[in-house]
Amino acid sequence: MSDIALNSVTKSFGGVKVIDRISLEVKSGEFVVFLGPSGSGKSTLLRMIAGLETIDEGTLTIGGKRSEHLAPGQRDVAMVFQNYALYPHMTVRDNMAFGLRNIRMDKDKIEERVQTAARILEMDALLDRRPAQLSGGQRQRVAIGRAIVKEPAAFLFDEPLSNLDAALRVRTRVELAELHQNMKSTMIYVTHDQTEAMTLADRIVILNNCRIEQIGSPMEVYLKPASRFVAAFVGSPGMNFLKADLSGRGAEQVSTLGNGARIALQVDLPPGAYELGIRPEAIQVTPSPADTSGKATVVERLGDRTLVHLHLDDGTELIALDGGLSEVRPGDTVHLKFDTSQLHLFDDDGMAHHAR
Amino acid sequence: MTPKTVRRVNWIGGITTVLTVVIAVLWAFPLYWGIVSSLKPENEVVRPFIELWPDTLTFRHYWFALTETQIGAWYLNSIVTSLGVTVVTVTTSLFAGYALSQLRFPGRTILWWLILASFMVPTQVLIINHFVLMADMGLLNSWAGIILPQLIHPVIIIVYKQFFDQVPKDFREAAAMDNASEWNVLFRIYIPMNWGVTTALSIVTFIWAWNAFLWPFLAVTKTEMMTITVGITQVFDAFGVYYARQLSAAVLAGFPVALAYLLFQRKVTQAITLSAGIKG
Ligand SMILES: Nc1ncnc2c1ncn2[C@@H]1O[C@H](COP(=O)(O)OP(=O)(O)O)[C@@H](O)[C@H]1O
Ligand SMILES: [Mg+2]
Numbered sequence: 001m002s003d004i005a006l007n008s009v010t011k012s013f014g015g016v017k018v019i020d021r022i023s024l025e026v027k028s029g030e031f032v033v034f035l036g037p038s039g040s041g042k043s044t045l046l047r048m049i050a051g052l053e054t055i056d057e058g059t060l061t062i063g064g065k066r067s068e069h070l071a072p073g074q075r076d077v078a079m080v081f082q083n084y085a086l087y088p089h090m091t092v093r094d095n096m097a098f099g100l101r102n103i104r105m106d107k108d109k110i111e112e113r114v115q116t117a118a119r120i121l122e123m124d125a126l127l128d129r130r131p132a133q134l135s136g137g138q139r140q141r142v143a144i145g146r147a148i149v150k151e152p153a154a155f156l157f158d159e160p161l162s163n164l165d166a167a168l169r170v171r172t173r174v175e176l177a178e179l180h181q182n183m184k185s186t187m188i189y190v191t192h193d194q195t196e197a198m199t200l201a202d203r204i205v206i207l208n209n210c211r212i213e214q215i216g217s218p219m220e221v222y223l224k225p226a227s228r229f230v231a232a233f234v235g236s237p238g239m240n241f242l243k244a245d246l247s248g249r250g251a252e253q254v255s256t257l258g259n260g261a262r263i264a265l266q267v268d269l270p271p272g273a274y275e276l277g278i279r280p281e282a283i284q285v286t287p288s289p290a291d292t293s294g295k296a297t298v299v300e301r302l303g304d305r306t307l308v309h310l311h312l313d314d315g316t317e318l319i320a321l322d323g324g325l326s327e328v329r330p331g332d333t334v335h336l337k338f339d340t341s342q343l344h345l346f347d348d349d350g351m352a353h354h355a356r
Numbered sequence: 357m358t359p360k361t362v363r364r365v366n367w368i369g370g371i372t373t374v375l376t377v378v379i380a381v382l383w384a385f386p387l388y389w390g391i392v393s394s395l396k397p398e399n400e401v402v403r404p405f406i407e408l409w410p411d412t413l414t415f416r417h418y419w420f421a422l423t424e425t426q427i428g429a430w431y432l433n434s435i436v437t438s439l440g441v442t443v444v445t446v447t448t449s450l451f452a453g454y455a456l457s458q459l460r461f462p463g464r465t466i467l468w469w470l471i472l473a474s475f476m477v478p479t480q481v482l483i484i485n486h487f488v489l490m491a492d493m494g495l496l497n498s499w500a501g502i503i504l505p506q507l508i509h510p511v512i513i514i515v516y517k518q519f520f521d522q523v524p525k526d527f528r529e530a531a532a533m534d535n536a537s538e539w540n541v542l543f544r545i546y547i548p549m550n551w552g553v554t555t556a557l558s559i560v561t562f563i564w565a566w567n568a569f570l571w572p573f574l575a576v577t578k579t580e581m582m583t584i585t586v587g588i589t590q591v592f593d594a595f596g597v598y599y600a601r602q603l604s605a606a607v608l609a610g611f612p613v614a615l616a617y618l619l620f621q622r623k624v625t626q627a628i629t630l631s632a633g634i635k636g
Contacts, residue, residue: 052529073535085526089548098544099534146534 003028004049004154004186009058009068011044018044020210021058026154026188031180034190035197036207037233042190043158045207049188050079050156063153073102078147079156083163084139086131092142093127096149110149117148120179137168144179154186161196173199194234198222206230223342228350231277237307239344240283240318244276246345255345258314261292265340266356274345277352280307282342283320285328290337294318296328308334394418394603401599417604421591427608429580430587433499434566434609437583440503441565445512446558453516454542458528468517475510480570482508487574497581502572506565512557519553520546556627559620566613584609 004026011019018041026032034042047053049060051072060068067075086095093114100110118124121141131139140160147155160176161169177200180187191197197204198218206213206221206229214226225231231239244255246269254262255276263276284290285308294310306326310318320336328334343355393401394417396410421427455461456468486505487496495501523546531541547554572583579590588605591598617624 050533052532071535072529072532077533079530079533081526081530083524083526085524085530087527087530087545087549089551098531098536102535102537102540146530 003061003063004188005059005061006045006049007059007061009045009048009060010056011041011048011053012056017210019048022212023058024205024212024215026186028186029184031187031189031200031202033197033201033204034188034207035194035201035204035233036192036213038192040207041210042192042207046079046156046158046188046190049075049154050077051075052079073099076153077156078150078152078154079158080143080147080160082159084131084143086139086142086146088131091128091130092123092134092145095131095142096146099146099150113149113151114145117145120148120182121145136164137172140164140172148183152185154188157187157189159191160189161191161193176200194236198234204234206233208233224354225277225344225352227352228275228277228346231344231346231352235279237280237319239277239279241346242276242278242312242316242318244274244345245272246274247271255343257292257312258316259292259312261312263291263338263340263343265343267343267345267353269345269347269353274347274353277344277346278338278342280319280321282339283318284337284339285320285322285326286335286337288335290335292338293333293335296330296332296334299326299328299330301326310334310336390603391607394600394607396600398598398600417598417601418608420601421605421608425587425591425605426580426582427584427587427605430582430584430609433502433581434583434585434612436499437502437506437572438562438565440499441506442558442562444503445507445509445561446554448507449509449512449516449557450547450554452513454520454546456513457517457520458541458546459538471510471513474508475514479505479508483571483574486571490575495575497576497578499581501575502583505571505575506568509561509564512561515553515557516550519550523549552623552626555620556623559616559624560627563613563616563624 006022006024008021008023009019010017010021022045034045036042044053048055049062051067051070051074055068058068059066062075062077087098090098096114096117097110100113105113114127115124118127121144123138123141123145126134126138126142131142134142140163143160157176161172164172173196176189180200189196189200201218203215204218204221205215208229214221214230216224216226221230221234225234225239228241232241243258244263246253246255246267248254248271251266253266254264255274256262257276292312294312296308296310298309300307300309301324304324306322306324306328308320308322308326308328310320312318318336320334322328340355345353345355347353392408392410395413395415396407397412397414397416400407400411452471456464456471482505490496490501490505493501495504527545527549528541531545536544567585568583569585573586573589576582576586579587582590588602588609591602591605
């Protein structure tokens with residue numbers, strides 16, 4: 001059993017609250033990603049689990065054991081640092097063995113674990129090198145290897161890919177996913193990159209301003225964002241936001257956009273002024289007049305799809321997604337159809353209400 | 357780059373080289389003069405002209421210094437006391453620097469200010485206290501007496517603290533995750549990561565201790581307990597001063613340091629820059 005449970009944990013740095021009564025459960029074998037903008041407290045929360053930051057209030061349980069007062073090495077978790085923190089004067093082998101030697105593990109057993117980890121990460125040939133003699137990607141592997149040899153209840157990653165170049169980042173991401181599938185260990189992963197979060201996570205925890213905004217599977221977070229913050233943060237290109245007046249009730253419900261366009265939708269909300277959110281892929285470019293129309297300003301062709309940047313009459317900016325072979329050109333007036341089942345309305349508090 | 361700029365660069369390079377050589381000669385000349393004079397017969401040394409090479413080359417004075425004085429004992433005393441000073445100073449400074457840099461304990465800041473302040477006090481000011489203290493402890497004319505007052509080198513602590521401060525805290529945290537004890541963090545990570553500093557500081561401390569004169573001069577009255585720097589002042593006899601003889605003893609005294617410089621040139625330069633940055 002290696003569940004991790006945080007119960008109402010709080011952390012302040014010199015009077016400034018950074019983590020505010022956060023509760024969270026991570027199930028055994030789960031891959032959980034902490035996602036949020038820089039400064040949202042992701043690293044702090046992870047480091048509180050690791051024991052590198054104290055927990056001011058609340059409890060932490062790892063594998064059923066109260067852990068908030070245990071030393072970092074005693075918590076049965078392993079951490080992969082953003083800058084790897086490989087000991088520069090030690091060989092790869094010694095880097096991996098260091099933690100095991102410190103708990104006086106048997107020499108043969110240490111070597112066996114190092115060999116196993118090296119095999120998993122395909123770095124047998126690197127064991128006698130020093131970190132300075134390795135490429136960025138290889139160092140990354142060693143950092144992961146150093147965690148693997150401990151056979152911990154959970155792996156903690158703090159932005160492990162941020163120091164790699166784009167191509168390597170994508171490859172390593174896939175390898176991490178593979179690693180998780182093979183090892184089936186609990187992993188908690190911190191990133192500000194929503195693509196990493198979407199691709200790796202079983203569940204995403206979205207942090208903002210010391211608090212959890214939403215916890216959910218990648219698709220839940222994407223399709224049913226709990227707040228305007230989540231809606232804006234997840235997805236690339238981001239969700240479009242438009243001013244909308246909701247009127248009518250029941251089947252008569254309709255939202256009026258700034259340019260006068262009227263879009264019928266079904267949502268459990270009283271009439272009033274809201275913000276309407278819609279993802280680019282829910283806006284279809286049509287040959288004949290539909291929900292509304294706008295003027296294309298920029299057309300970005302990505303090969304498999306095309307991003308059409310538009311201006312509505314009232315000046316609202318919008319991005320629509322068209323096919324790879326889109327015929328839209330800058331300056332064209334294009335007709336747009338909204339997928340009304342993929343509309344979200346956000347109230348003044350930023351709470352999301354999803355259209356049916 | 358056009359040929360013209362190449363030529364200009366060479367020109368500047370040429371001037372720099374010439375200047376460097378001139379300054380180097382100015383610096384090295386006394387050294388050369390000392391060595392050459394020590395190879396002249398005494399009557400040539402006192403001639404009133406600058407003679408760059410001896411008329412008669414003689415190793416007599418070296419022979420004298422090596423056979424007629426207690427230079428063997430002086431060497432031994434110098435080696436033992438300098439090594440003692442080096443080992444104890446570097447070890448204690450290492451611990452102090454580490455504690456000041458990495459540990460949080462009550463009184464840490466005050467201790468740090470005290471060390472900084474002690475750095476402002478020249479050792480010479482304390483020398484009478486040291487003398488009285490060593491005399492009371494009965495340590496005059498002993499190795500311990502020579503060593504103990506020389507162990508005060510706050511600059512070494514300061515350099516160590518600075519270097520330990522610069523080690524990214526990730527390493528400390530990685531070590532914490534690796535269950536390393538404080539002891540292991542220091543000996544397996546911080547010291548090995550900063551070997552260069554330790555070597556460099558050891559070399560300068562050794563050279564300082566080897567070159568120390570004032571304190572060993574006061575602490576020792578028995579000829580056989582003198583260090584070499586003090587000993588060379590003893591190379592005279594009842595008939596007065598013999599310059600060539602004294603110079604030959606001085607050359608012998610400086611020899612090990614010169615050798616150390618040659619062997620560890622880069623480290624020494626590095627160390628001097630390190631401590632000069634602070635010592636000013
Ligand atoms: N050791 C610290 N001392 C003071 N403030 C800190 C410290 N560590 C983090 N913070 C602050 O806590 C907030 C959250 O930081 P962090 O957890 O690193 O965010 P993230 O990893 O999401 O970018 C930031 O505002 C940061 O400035
Ligand atoms: Mg961070």
